[in-house]
Structures are given as C-alpha cells and as structure tokens.
Amino acid sequence: MAGKYWFKSIATNSTFWILLLLLLGVGLILLPLGVVFFTSLSPAGTAAGEAIPLDSLTFANYRSAWARGDFLLAFANSTFVALAVTGFQLLTSALAGYALARLKFRGRQAILLLILATLVIPFQILVIPIFLVLKWGHLINTYAALILPTAANGFGIFLMRQYFSTVPVELEEAAALDGANRLAILWRIMLPLSRPALVTLFLFTFIGEWNDLFKPLIFTTRPELRTVQLALAEFQEQFTNNWSLLMAAVVIATIPVILLFLIGQRQFIRGIGTTGIKN
Template structure:
C-alpha cells in the first residue's frame, strides 16, 4: 500500500528545477561540512527521480518467474538482487550512468555554487574561466571544448550497445 503514491511523489520531483533546491542543498552540505569536497558534487545528484523511474521501468520488464525460480533454488533476497536482477539490468544501469555522467560533466551551476577550491574545478568551470581570460582566443577556446568532449564521446562509444538496448527495452511490459 502506498507504492503508487510514493512513485508519483518521486516522479513529481522531476518537475522541480535544481536551481530552486540549491539553497536547501547548500545548507545541508554546509551543515554536514561537505562544501568544497567531491561529495558536494556527487551527493546532490546521486539519486534522483529520473534514475528511480528508469530503473523501475526496466525492472518491470524482467519476468517475475526468474525471481521465483531463484527463490525456489534457495537464493535469498540479496542473492536474487546481486546475482540475477542487477546483471540483467546492466543495459539500464549503463544508460543511467551515461545520462548522469554527461549531465554532470556539462554542469556549470552546481560546481560554481558548492566549490571554491581550485583543485575541485570541473571542466565547465575551467572553460568558463578560459573564455574570460582569453576573450579574443576563440580558436583556443574551441580547441579546449573539443578536447573536453573526448571523454564523453569515448564513454558513449564504449557503452553505446548497452545504451541503445537500455533505451529500447525500458518501459516495455511483457
């Protein structure tokens, strides 16, 4: 009971922009002494409504009979999760990882607000400073943008097969 209501609440969080939540998140990170740490960049988006919805839809496509047969063979809930369900959910997990990585790689706002240390600057902060520092050096800026996009393109090419499989099968109910 209440499962559908909880899902609707999680999905409703998707319509709340991050900029609206930045002050409460900043205060929580300050209270936890996490400002100017890598955790300040990781925790605010570690679990979000999109990831929960994507994985839920994918897990709904996996037949319940697999869980039941594993339970009959003597597997407990954790064994079913770790040895059966998560390996089957590999396409959805890789898809979620790619979406999250690309979103965080391109994020300028969160690192700008939650960090001030030079060693915690992200690619987008450095590109923004690079543009301010060399206002007339458009060729240098474009070269830096191309170089900064290589990791994203490389990760996508590595995970492309799983990404396509995850997008194609998520949301399909058997």
C-alpha cells in the same frame, strides 16, 4: 524513358525520402561540431568566419589550451566526481527501482508518483536548502558537496523500475525456491539481466555530471576542486577573442563524453528501447 521510370520509382520510394531526411538531420547536427573542430585547428589570430586553407591547419592550439587551462587537475576532479555520483545513482536506483517493481506494500504507487514529481523540479530551486544543509554539515568546498546532492535521482529510479518490470517473475521464483533471498536475486539475476538499463543510466549520469557547471560554481571556491566545466568557463573569460584556442579547449572538454558514448552506444540504444514496456 528509363530515366523517367527511375525518377518515378525514387519519388514513390518512402525509404529513400526517410533516408534523405535522416541524412539532412545528421548534417544539421554535425555542422556545428564540424565548425568547432575546424576552428580549433586554425592558426592563432584567425578571425571568426574567416576562410582557412587546409594546409594551415594545426594541432598546436590543443597543446596550448591544455597547458594554459590546467586541464589535468580539472579532468581528474570531474572524473572522480562523475564516477562517484554515477556509482551512487546506480546503487540507489537499483535498490529503489527493484523495491518499486517487485515488492508489494501499501503506498507503492504514491511513492512512485512522488519520485516522478521530483523530475519536474529544477535543481536551481533546491540550491538554497541544499547549500544550507551542506553548510550545516561543514561540507562546502569538499568533494562531498559535488557528490551528495545528486547521489540519487528520480529518473534513474524510474528507469530501473521500468526495466525490472520487464524481467519475468518466474526467474525470481525459481531462485527463491533454491534458497536465494531478495538481495541475492537482485545481485545475481536482476542486475546481470538489466545491463542495458545500467549502461543507459551510467551514460546519462556520467555525461550529466561531466557537463555540470552549476554545482562547482555554487558549492566550491577552492581552485583545487575545479572541474572541467568550471575550468572551461574561466578559460573562456581569459581568451574571449582567441577563437582557435577557445574551440580547442571546448573539443578537449568534449572528447571524453563522446568516446564514452561511442563505447556504450549499443547498450544505450537497447536500454532506451526496452524500458517502459510494462506499466
């Protein structure tokens, strides 16, 4: 009888079923990552789907993939480009977002709608005019070709605008009474209070640039400008049938963004949860 009541209490407990569904979702998400990781540890020459004894797992594939793929230069290029684009987007998004959230001027809503409209335009559609502009400026095959096309982003502007709208206006009014101008208010009050939104934008932008293959493929041909994703694509062409080596290269390219997300996940969740509260 006790077992019957226990089963009935579980069947009527909504928390249990929600937790079970969440665990199933986590399992579905982590399963491909687990397959990639264990494949990267398998001995060289192991066929896809072949059972692998635990005592034969090895990290030798990582050393081999790092050396054969020349990932050191690619990591340096991707880090530089991702940090530069992220810095530009933080600056442009903070300035434009603050103007749209606080400054009263004619056409403000129209400008906001135009910025939001850019979110539905794929970057691939703009690649030809961007390429022509970069060519006109003699910027093809330079770092500028990888940085400038995405130095500003409509999503970042909208994100910062929404977060700035949640900050009480009284704080700015008090600072203005003390003699602070708009830039001082933005720098000393708004940006420190907007740390979750800034971290969220940082993570979105950095991860997006780190995983970007399109820009390096179109705007650069010089080997010294190779990014991680371009190096990974070339590595895949060379070792198509060597699954262990290929999966080790994939893990190497993925580790930085995973670590970055784990470091900033608390601020990221807070930033997502607190934006969009006010229109």
